[in-house]
Amino acid sequence: MTDQKRIIVIGGSAAGPKAAARALRMDPEAEIIMIQKDHDLSMASCGYPYYVGGFFDDRNQLICTPTGVVRDPQFFFNAKGITAKVDTEVTEINKKKKRISCINLLTGVTETLDYNKLIIATGARPKMPPIPGTDLKGITTLQSMQDADFLRKVRDEGLIKRAVVIGGGLIGIETCEALQLAGIDITVIELLPQILMFLDWELAKILESHVMSHAANVITENGVAAFLGENGVLTGVKLTNGTELPCELAVVAIGVTPNVKLAADADLAIGERGGISVNEYMQTSDPDIYAVGDCTEQNHLITGDRTHAPFGDLANLQGRVAGENAALGNSVTFNGTIHSGICKVFDYSAGSTGLSESNARKLGISDIEHVVIAGPDKPGFMGGQILISKMVADKKSGRLLGFQCIGLGDVSRQVTQAAMAIQGNMTVSDLINLDLPYAPPFSLAIDNFIANAHVLENKLKGRLKGITSIELKKKLDNNEEIFIIDTRGPDEFEEMRLGIGERLIPLGAIRNRLDELPADRNAEIICFCKISLRGYEVALLLESKGWKNVKVLEGGIMAWPYPREK
Numbered sequence: 001m002t003d004q005k006r007i008i009v010i011g012g013s014a015a016g017p018k019a020a021a022r023a024l025r026m027d028p029e030a031e032i033i034m035i036q037k038d039h040d041l042s043m044a045s046c047g048y049p050y051y052v053g054g055f056f057d058d059r060n061q062l063i064c065t066p067t068g069v070v071r072d073p074q075f076f077f078n079a080k081g082i083t084a085k086v087d088t089e090v091t092e093i094n095k096k097k098k099r100i101s102c103i104n105l106l107t108g109v110t111e112t113l114d115y116n117k118l119i120i121a122t123g124a125r126p127k128m129p130p131i132p133g134t135d136l137k138g139i140t141t142l143q144s145m146q147d148a149d150f151l152r153k154v155r156d157e158g159l160i161k162r163a164v165v166i167g168g169g170l171i172g173i174e175t176c177e178a179l180q181l182a183g184i185d186i187t188v189i190e191l192l193p194q195i196l197m198f199l200d201w202e203l204a205k206i207l208e209s210h211v212m213s214h215a216a217n218v219i220t221e222n223g224v225a226a227f228l229g230e231n232g233v234l235t236g237v238k239l240t241n242g243t244e245l246p247c248e249l250a251v252v253a254i255g256v257t258p259n260v261k262l263a264a265d266a267d268l269a270i271g272e273r274g275g276i277s278v279n280e281y282m283q284t285s286d287p288d289i290y291a292v293g294d295c296t297e298q299n300h301l302i303t304g305d306r307t308h309a310p311f312g313d314l315a316n317l318q319g320r321v322a323g324e325n326a327a328l329g330n331s332v333t334f335n336g337t338i339h340s341g342i343c344k345v346f347d348y349s350a351g352s353t354g355l356s357e358s359n360a361r362k363l364g365i366s367d368i369e370h371v372v373i374a375g376p377d378k379p380g381f382m383g384g385q386i387l388i389s390k391m392v393a394d395k396k397s398g399r400l401l402g403f404q405c406i407g408l409g410d411v412s413r414q415v416t417q418a419a420m421a422i423q424g425n426m427t428v429s430d431l432i433n434l435d436l437p438y439a440p441p442f443s444l445a446i447d448n449f450i451a452n453a454h455v456l457e458n459k460l461k462g463r464l465k466g467i468t469s470i471e472l473k474k475k476l477d478n479n480e481e482i483f484i485i486d487t488r489g490p491d492e493f494e495e496m497r498l499g500i501g502e503r504l505i506p507l508g509a510i511r512n513r514l515d516e517l518p519a520d521r522n523a524e525i526i527c528f529c530k531i532s533l534r535g536y537e538v539a540l541l542l543e544s545k546g547w548k549n550v551k552v553l554e555g556g557i558m559a560w561p562y563p564r565e566k
């Protein structure tokens with residue numbers, strides 16, 4: 001090796017190219033070599049479902065720059081001065097000699113290369129269920145460009161009529177939409193009681209109904225026990241409850257595990273979540289080796305625990321940090337994640353950041369307050385669309401712990417605001433007077449996010465007694481004595497109603513109809529409307545008239561996750 005500093009990057013998809021490019025920008029004299037097992041470089045994996053679903057047809061759009069130049073080895077060399085070796089697998093890291101061995105998968109030619117600094121960006125591997133039949137033809141994942149090519153071919157050929165997606169996570173649901181758009185009869189099978197585990201159950205159930213309204217079937221609390229086949233070809237799946245579903249295609253999307261084999265073989269420390277252990281500089285247990293992206297594990301910034309967060313944005317941010325540190329010595333840090341994520345669910349979006357209520361409780365954080373609200377993202381006259389969101393905060397300090405949002409409206413902005421507030425350690429009281437930009441084409445005078453904080457503050461201060469849809473359903477199932485008031489107008493009631501024994505008493509009529517309410521001032525009364533704003537007004541009025549146990553159904557009809565009468 002010459003005196004020139006050599007930085008080798010293993011992996012050329014998301015984290016790898018970002019690390020390579022940053023390293024060269026920081027030290028233009030360095031020699032940067034990026035080694036990639038796949039044929040393609042810088043693949044936009046997050047775009048695979050949209051290519052499969054036909055949102056765009058040119059495969060090159062997954063691997064090209066915004067100006068349409070394909071990011072191949074020639075591009076990396078000419079535009080960036082980076083040597084990229086594709087179809088080449090690194091087979092060994094020799095820490096002592098600071099040397100890697102690799103093999104060209106097309107020619108079989110092997111090579112060793114010495115490094116000054118090494119950056120590992122080997123990504124993650126899709127999990128496969130340990131059940132019979134996984135080798136049948138017709139079973140795939142959607143993890144690689146080859147998988148995307150295969151599923152796009154399925155779309156283009158139009159031969160497959162029935163498919164299952166195993167796993168109702170982010171990739172599973174995006175794949176479900178892609179296959180449904182390809183005209184395939186699709187069923188999502190999820191072992192857990194809900195899809196999209198980053199959401200709390202009540203929001204996930206609303207999305208489940210939304211998926212089903214788009215002619216896709218969802219089965220929860222049921223796993224796949226076996227793949228069924230004839231002559232080596234998939235013909236169906238057998239579920240754990242014995243049901244058999246005929247299908248010609250199965251896409252497995254039950255999560256990923258960090259791809260750490262190279263690192264583990266080289267005796268680099270592997271963490272408790274199975275990812276390569278790194279410090280805030282993205283440095284492994286060997287000071288000359290960094291690791292980034294899906295193959296690593298990070299700090300959870302709220303819980304302080306280690307976590308595996310396989311997200312494209314984090315892979316890029318970490319790549320940038322490791323690239324700079326490998327080039328200049330440790331100077332910049334990546335401190336951790338709060339698990340922010342978003343996905344498209346047909347015409348709804350679903351996003352989350354920080355802790356959901358259920359995750360907080362699972363982690364033993366129980367002194368929390370939370371609220372669900374529903375409302376438009378901008379004024380109705382500008383085409384406002386519904387958002388249903390849930391905010392979770394620490395009860396004592398008021399610190400924002402988590403936020404989830406689903407709906408037809410601009411979910412992304414809501415979750416982005418929340419992510420920044422959580423990382424800035426803001427409390428609910430910090431949020432109530434946030435100066436956010438407002439004009440009718442974009443937002444409301446009181447933005448949905450701030451409205452959320454207002455309602456949560458009311459709850460924290462005891463000014464609003466909320467009842468969740470889950471709590472109300474339990475009371476109904478137990479036949480508890482409750483008086484439920486729908487506070488909307490008769491036309492609205494005719495158009496859509498819960499049908500849970502509610503009495504229609506519109507907000508404008510309540511003062512003259514108090515005699516219809518229980519005489520007992522301790523009786524439990526629950527008020528709601530479409531989004532529970534009128535429900536809240538009625539609750540306040542009833543309290544002022546002496547009723548002591550009045551609650552508001554959080555989020556109203558829009559956030560009701562159970563079947564409605566109408």
Ligand SMILES: Cc1cc2nc3c(=O)[nH]c(=O)nc-3n(C[C@H](O)[C@H](O)[C@H](O)COP(=O)(O)OP(=O)(O)OC[C@H]3O[C@@H](n4cnc5c(N)ncnc54)[C@H](O)[C@@H]3O)c2cc1C
Binds near residue numbers: 088142293
């Ligand atoms: C369908 C899909 C949709 C997604 N959607 C989103 C989304 O909307 N938002 C989001 O934030 N994230 C999303 N993700 C996740 C995101 O794509 C990943 O977090 C990101 O790609 C991780 O980047 P990475 O560089 O760490 O790993 P990868 O992208 O997996 O790249 C690792 C690369 O390393 C190479 N490699 C492995 N071993 C070797 C070796 N021994 N030698 C040489 N090369 C090797 C592989 O060939 C691979 O190309 C999605 C992922 C998928 C699959």
